[in-house]
Every structure is written in C-alpha cells, then in structure tokens.
Amino acid sequence: MSEERTEPAGVSETAGGTAAESDGPAAAPRESKPGGSALAALALIVALAAAGAAAYQWYHDRGAGEALRHELAKRLADMEAQNKDAVARASQASAALREAEVKLGVLESKLAESQNQQIALEALHQELSRNRDEWAFVDIEQSILLASQQLQIAANVRAALIGLENAEARLQRMDQPRYTALRRTLARDIERLKSLPLADVYATSVRLDDVIAGIDKLPLAMDARARAEAVAAPPVAADMPDWERVLREAWRELRQLVRVQTSNLPDAVLLPPDQVFFLRENLKLRLLGARISLLSRDAKSFQRDLNLALAALERHFDANDGGVTAVAASLRKLQSAQVQVDMPDLTETLETLRKLRLPRPKGSG
Template sequence: MTQDTSQDSLAAVLQTPNRRFVPQTAVVLSSVALIATAGVWLYQQQAMEQFKLEVSRQLAANKTGSAEFNQQLANSAKLQEQFSAKLSLLEAKQAESLSQQQALNNMYEALTHNETHRALSEIEQILGFASQQLQLGGNVNGALLALSNIDQKLVQLNRPELISVRQSITRDIDTLKALPYVDVIGISAKLDSLISGLENLPLAIDGYRQAAPKIKESTSSTALLRFSDEIWHQLKQLIQIRRMDKPEAMLLSPEQSFFLRENIKLRLLNARTSLLLKDETSYRSGISAAQRYLEQYFDKKAPQTATSIATLKQLSSQDLVIKLPELGASLAAVRSARTVAERAKQ
C-alpha cells in the first residue's frame, strides 16, 4: 500500500502543470519597476562619476596644497636654520660682550680702588694739616675750607664704603660752624685805624696852651708907646699859672712826645700780632697800655681822643681764646677706610 502511494506522488510531480492566466496589469507594473530600477541605477552611476570627478579634483587640489605646504615647510626650515645660525652668532657675541664687560668691570674696580686709595691718602694729609693749623693757629676758616673741599671730593668719589668718612666730616663741619666767631680782620682794621690816627691826637698839654692874643694897635702915633706895649705883653707871657691834675704830662718835651706816640704804636702793633697768634694775655696787655697812655698824656676832652679810648675799651673786652675741637674722629675714619681699601686691593 505504501508503494502505491509513492507512485501516485511521483506521477503527480512529473505531470506537466496547467498554464495559468497572467493578468496584463502585472506585466505593466513589472515593466515600470524595471524601468525605475534602471533609472535609479543610471542616476547612481552618474552620481558616482561626479563623485569620482570631485574626489579626483579634491585629490589634485590636495596634492597642490601639499606641495605648497611642503615648500613652505622647507622655507620655514631654511628660515629656522638661518635664525638658529643668527641666534648662535648673537649668543657668541653676547658671551663676548659679557666677557668684555666683566673685564671692564674688573679694570674699573681696580682703577676705582686705586683712585679711592689715592684720594684717601690725600684726604688724610689735608686733614692732618687742617688739624695742626686749627690747634696751633686757631685757623677755623682754613679748617672749614679744607673740610668742605674734602666733602666735595667724597661726593665725586661716590663710594659706599666712604659713607662713614663723609658723616664724620659733616659732623666736624657743623661743630666748627657752631663756634663763636672772632672777627680778626675787623679787629685788625680797628687797630690799624688807631695807629694811623695817633699822630692827630692832641696831647694833654696842648689843651692848656692858648694862642697869643693879638696886640692891639696903639692909638698913639709914637713908636715909643708901641714898643712899650710889646714889652709888657712879652713879660705877661713869661709867667702863667694853670691848674693841672697830671703834672707829668706838662713835662713832655717834643722829643719825648714823639717817642710816646711811637711807644703806643708799638703796643698796638704787638696787640695785633697777639691777635693773630690768639695770645689773649699779650693782646690785652698791649691794649691796656695804649689806653692808659692815652688817658694819661692826651687830651681826653678832644673828640678824636675820646673815640680812640672808647675803641680801645671795646677791643679789650674781646675774647680771643676759644676751645677748638679736634679732628681726630675724621682722621680715624679716613685711616680706617684707607686700611679697608688696601686690603681690598690685595
């Protein structure tokens, strides 16, 4: 039974199928679809061709840009090499300049130290001389001038290690400026004026002398009467009685009055010399002696004599001795700076 069934199935398969009827509409739709597919394929082909052309164009542009970029890169590399060469040259020149600058600095330091050492030696000598003049001669103005010159020299040097020296110099200048002022020139001028005017001072005896009165002309016409009047006048001049508090002034002869004036001049000259030497004792002694001579032998009522005596009293009250400071601090500062400069030079 199974075999019969199998044979029926095979016969059914081998049997030619019956033709079915295909409608016309389906054919049309298939044709349209086929045409659309062909159109799409053609469009895709054209788009692909355009895309290929665009890609080729972009590739060509990229190749051109790449060549230009490579050229620019090569130029940049060349410029970089030139810049590196110039930079190396500048570095070499800078190193050479720094070396020269260092050499110049070393030379300047050496010259500066030598100049500082030389200036300090000169300053020490000036200070020593000014200190001697100040202590021995009392020359305050000279010491001030020397200290001012030293301060200007320190300003020109402008070295930091010399600040302490300049501070000491400034303190000594302020100390000297604060000292009482003695007008040596003015006092000397007054003494010279007294000496020159001494010849015109009247002596005490000159105040007691009276001019001889004129003889009145006699009304008598006879020569005998005129002769008798003259004789009588001469007899009255032989004896005169005067009161005088200082009779020794009347005993001066013309020669003695000359030596008196010269003695007073010598006293005043010695006083002027003592003034320059700051010898107050000799100065006051000479002024007092000249004042005593004027009061004793000269006419005090005369204006010239009174003025001279008043001037001598004023000069006798002048103080000459002033405690002068020492310049030891400035000298010590200069010597210390000089020692430091010598060590730095070594």
C-alpha cells in the first residue's frame, strides 16, 4: 500500500518538475504543503483498521463456526438417541400389538364358542318347551308304574296311594281334556286304596323286634327248681368244723357236674347247660321267620311261626316268670294282627296310560 502511495508522489514530482520547468516561481510553494502526508497517514490507518476488522471478523466467524459445529454434533447425538429410543418403543409397541392380536383371536374364538353354546341352549330350551307336556306325562307314567309295583310286589298301600295322588295332582295342574279318562280311572283307584284296611306292618315288626331282643333274659323252666333249691339250702354255720365245711363244698361241686331234673310235661326236653344257647337261638330264628312272613304278607307262614314260637316258650321257659308271661301275651296279640290284604290291581289305569302314551318326536329341532 505504501508503494501505491509512492507512485502518485513520483508522478506528482514529475508533474511538479514539469510545472517547475514551465512555471518555476509558482511551483515552489506546492512542494512545501503538508496535506499529502496526512492523507497518506489517514489512508494507512483506515487500511489497518479495515485489516483488523477483517481479521476480527474472520476470528469471530471461525469461533461461531466451531460453536455451530459443536451444537450440530450435540443435536445429531440427541436425535440419534431419540431415534434409538423411538425404535425401541416402536418394537415394544409392535410386540404389544402382536400380543393384543393373539388375545383378540382368543377372545374371538371364545366369543364364537359362547355364541354356539348359547345357540345350543336356546335350541334345547325350545325343545324342552315344546316337549314340556311329554316330559310331564312321562313323570306321571312313572309314578303310576311305581305305585303298581308297590301294590303287587311289596303290598305297600301307603306308598302306592302317595304315588297315585301325586300323579293325579300333576294331571290337575296340566288341565288338558285329553287326560280326562286317565284322571277318572286314577280317582277310582285312589278311592279303592283308601277304603282298604291298612295293616300296620311297621308297628307289628317293631313288637316282634322287642320280643326277640328279650329272649336272652327269659329264665328256663328247668332252672326254676334249681333256683328254689338254692334258696332253700341251709346256711353254713359259723362254728362248723373245717372238715365238714370242706365236705359241703365238695358235695356242691359234685352236684354241679351231674344234674337230675324232672318235668311234669311228658314230652319235655331236658337240655344240658351247653345246649341252652341253641334253644334260645332257635326261638329267635322262629320269630325272625315270622317277621319275614309279615313283610312278605304271608299270613299262613306268619301264623305258623308264631304258634311254634309260643309253644316253645310255654314248653321250655318258666311260665311263672313275669317276663315269660309278658312275651307270651305279646305273641298271642300278634297272632290277631292283620297281615294279608287283597290288593287291587291298576289294570284299567295302566291300559289308559298305554293308549295315551305319546310317541317321541323325531327330527324335531
């Protein structure tokens, strides 16, 4: 820049020289003027200031670029981290979506199954609604058949009467004209059963059980004399000699080994002590046979077993004992019990049932 400033000065000097040659006295005062050097100095300062400003601007721009690069790098790192987090969340969301789709499929299958079950239940309900009368008729038929079996097999009038009354009540609730004939025959059978004399089989069976339970406590007739002799035996004196007491004890033991009994009955059976158990058991078996005959409504066998049991009681047991007398009285009272009753049949009602039996519908849905 100083060279550029020098060239004009040379030119000025040349021009000045030329002017001096042509105009000598007038050019001398221009060479001595100080304004040119001041301008040069000012231009130099301006140039230096411009260079400093340019250098400062360059330095400032360089720092700003570095900061911008650091900021961009930081933001890129943050964006990369956010991108990774977004990818992870997207993966989790995708997995959750797949799991939700699986659960949705399961729920849809369960919903379909539930709908199928509901459809089946509705169909079953409709079927039951359509066949309600048929099912009711089946129940009525079963009640009447069971009542007939109770009469013919067990002769149980009470159970048969309960079954027929239940069937008649069901028919009354249904209130259908087609069952009028059946209700009429049922009413007749119920009246016939109510008019029958009811044999109290349960009470008679309980009395027989009480008699059987008391057999082991009844004294035998052959034991009555032994008890009387034991009561009549004289007491042993306190001052009796020892040898006489020993002889008495030996004699009593000897009498236990050999027992002689007498009976006023010509056909009485005298049993040894070890056979008494079988005598009582035979009497129990006879009474059990009477109980079985009672339950089977076999009046002939019932009377025969009671007669044989009463004869054995009077023959082998002590008639003077109060327990034996009470048992004999109970057996005589049982002989008058009504065991057998002529049971009516339900033929007319069963025939009406056969005519009314509804055929089961096929292919109805």
